[in-house]
Amino acid sequence: MRRSSLFFLYLGIQTVLLAAAFTHAAYLRGGHASDIAGTAAMVQRLELTDLCLFTEARYTRHPTQADMFAPFQDHPLSLEHFPSGSLLGPRQGRRGP
């Protein structure tokens, strides 16, 4: 087979797979709508404020509720010692500490 034909075949397959993936994504989104609604309802009922992404430190479990000093809870020069703290930046758009 010509090299260029192989290349186009490869491109074609990839494109088809990607299209399938995105179609699959759209399909999944539709299917999950009720789950999302259920979770949103739970958030409202329980008055939650954060996603449960990291459970190792208070300020990464509830980043929206954390104050600026939380990472320095031990003493002012205490370096970050939770790995998730290096993933999560400080709260954006805060008006105070």
Added chain:
Amino acid sequence: MRIWIEKQRNVIDFTLSSLARRKGKNIALLLVYTLLVFLLASVMFFTHALRKEASLVLQGAPEIVVQRMAAGRHDLVPGTYMDAIRAIRGASDVHGRLWGYYFDPVMRANYTLMVPQDFSFGEGNIAVGHGISRSRFAYAGDLLSFRRYDGEPMVLTISEVLSPASELVSSDLILISERDFRRLFGMAEGMFTDIVLTVRNAKEVATVAGKVQKLLPDTRPIMKSEILRTYDTIFDWRSGLIVVILSAAVLAFVIFAWDKASGLSAEERKEIGILKAVGWETSDVLLMKFWEGTTVSLSSFLAGVLLAYVHVFFTDVVLFEPVLKGWSTLYPTFKLVPYISAYQVATLFFLTVVPYTVATIIPSWRAATIDPDSVMRS
């Protein structure tokens, strides 16, 4: 049209033959390039899906949360503060929230304990999040024992396990009655973790928050808009590890482009000379260079994006798991709903494919315009 297509195919044939001459190097290049795109696309897909879900799910978060600060730290708030807040015009449904953290030394895990407004299971019972159930193999009917603030044990029965579909917000939650909560943590009656309130008129929220702060100077109001904004910008380029990944990726791309842009080898120059001598025009040579860049970058881009999609939405971001998990022993499953931003994919395409192709073409310009005559005399 047929001629144009045939011409492209011919040029691609030659380009691929030319690349195949240095098979090892080019395969390595392809793999590393794909890996880079995979990494960037994975971060992109993961972040976008998470943000989208957060924005949908946290719509029901409290309008304003009022925290009390003491000596710069988050402290309990007395119930009397609520009276002052109720007096503010526009504030409604003012009540206290009771929640806190419990460290389980057996599992070395942190749980978030919460007292919901409508706890229906009665004293002595709790509802646990699906993540807790998973990690402790605890199901409805099982007993969980806790240590109270004074060291005494406290045993509670699991009445319900929260749905796995809501793990994103409830994985580590334990819903508990108010009395049990206060007994467990030794929190006095009339003290609360924080106060929440609703503001009927959406435009008034900031004003009311300002009034709360003025009225109660040792408090810190947090608005829902701030909550949503935090998750809108989660994992953006400013967060620590993301900066590292992005920098590494940028550096790698710069190295690739540099390798191409720093000029052609003598061998490549000779090849271009021969092409011109046998009748290829300058534009044909540049076309070949275009395909040389595009075959590599396009192939890598498509493969990388596809692999990233599978990685994030089929394997639940398995490769990032060690990083995301950190030291937590309780780890939610990231079964994210695949929200994809076409804009981001397009941006990634332009950032990864175009510069590399350009870096391949530009340095060849000079060589492509040489007089074929020089080949005769070499």
Added chain:
Amino acid sequence: MIDLKDIRKVFNEGKAHALTAVDGVSLSLEARQVTVFRGPSGSGKTTLLSLVGCMARPTQGRIVLEDREITSLPERFLTEVRRSTFGFIFQQFNLVKGITALENVMLPAYPLGESHASLKRRARELLDLFGILPRESSRSEWLSGGEAQRTAIARALINDPPVIIADEPTAHLDTKLSREFMDIVARLKASRKTVIIAIHDPLVYESPVIDRVVTMRDGRIEAAGP
């Protein structure tokens, strides 16, 4: 067919090491003849050939190809003329390394967008004509001297040009292969092609196939032949 009028070619003009390779050459080359340019190295043969074949432009003078002046053509048209009129055989053969003999032969026609099947067929016919079809899938680095040269000749013929230009074609060949080359030249002449060769090997310019010998020295024509 090809008229050269007062052709001058200076390299590195204006610089200290300026070199006048061709100095005032006027010549008329007939179609369907075999013309040989002979002279010592440095006499300007190669330069003259590259000027005739539109590979470079003269510093001064005019070249007229079948009543069409080509010296002042823009690069794109010049390439077009070169591709359709001339086929080159270089001294070093200059095959592209890393691709097969067949691909090398097809290479000059790639930008023209001819159907792949038909191009391949023509290329294989040419390889067969010169007896190297069995080597069509060999990479060019693995061809022997004679095979490489014949591949180069086949390549020069792929676009069926009326004029073949060869620069020192027998420089890397032994006597037997040189004679074979001259047989090929005879065949080309028989198929009504114009052949122009630059050479300093007496074996070639004393061959009966040659119609005209032009002697050059120091960039000028010493003897313009019959």
